[in-house]
Amino acid sequence: MALTFYAASTISFIIQIVVLALLIGALILKNQKKFRQHGILMLTAVVLHLISIFVVMVPSLAAFFGSPDALSFADAYVSITAVHAFAGVISSVLGVWLVSAWHLQKDIQGCFRKKKVMDITFVLWLLSIVLGVILYLRIIQAI
Numbered sequence: 001m002a003l004t005f006y007a008a009s010t011i012s013f014i015i016q017i018v019v020l021a022l023l024i025g026a027l028i029l030k031n032q033k034k035f036r037q038h039g040i041l042m043l044t045a046v047v048l049h050l051i052s053i054f055v056v057m058v059p060s061l062a063a064f065f066g067s068p069d070a071l072s073f074a075d076a077y078v079s080i081t082a083v084h085a086f087a088g089v090i091s092s093v094l095g096v097w098l099v100s101a102w103h104l105q106k107d108i109q110g111c112f113r114k115k116k117v118m119d120i121t122f123v124l125w126l127l128s129i130v131l132g133v134i135l136y137l138r139i140i141q142a143i
């Protein structure tokens, strides 16, 4: 059964808010030097992010471009959508790399060396979520 554009966007939005909570929680754990728990929360966030991209956002985008409002929406919001999608894809590629390089090992020394990549991933991820929220608010307003 194909998801309606509105349902898909809402599910995606809810997942993004959960991911945001996980990112903030993971940062708090890092500040408490609970690095393993930080890694586990980030792993969970990466998995949820991938689910939201492949199960929800791609069908949502497809449903959207099949709708009559697509062109006017795309005109006004094309830049936000493009940056949201670009930041989302790059942060998920980097996130997958970070968590798979670690793969739940006891030894986290390798993680310390990837601090710069974590910073970049985190910033891009936040950017993607903030723009995603703006897009969602625009979508529910337009429907």
Ligand code: HEM
Pocket: 030, 035, 036, 038, 039, 040, 042, 043, 046, 094, 095, 096, 098, 099, 102, 108, 111, 112, 115, 118, 119, 121, 122
């Ligand atoms: C998507 C995946 C991840 C993101 C977005 C992320 C994000 C971050 C951020 C923003 C910091 C703060 C860096 C700073 O203080 O400048 C950090 C620190 C850290 N993260 Fe991650 N992280 C991720 C995955 C992991 C994984 C898989 C591990 C392995 C257990 C890990 C271990 C650490 C450690 C040890 C630090 C402290 C580094 C230091 O203070 O030198 N992270 N992470």
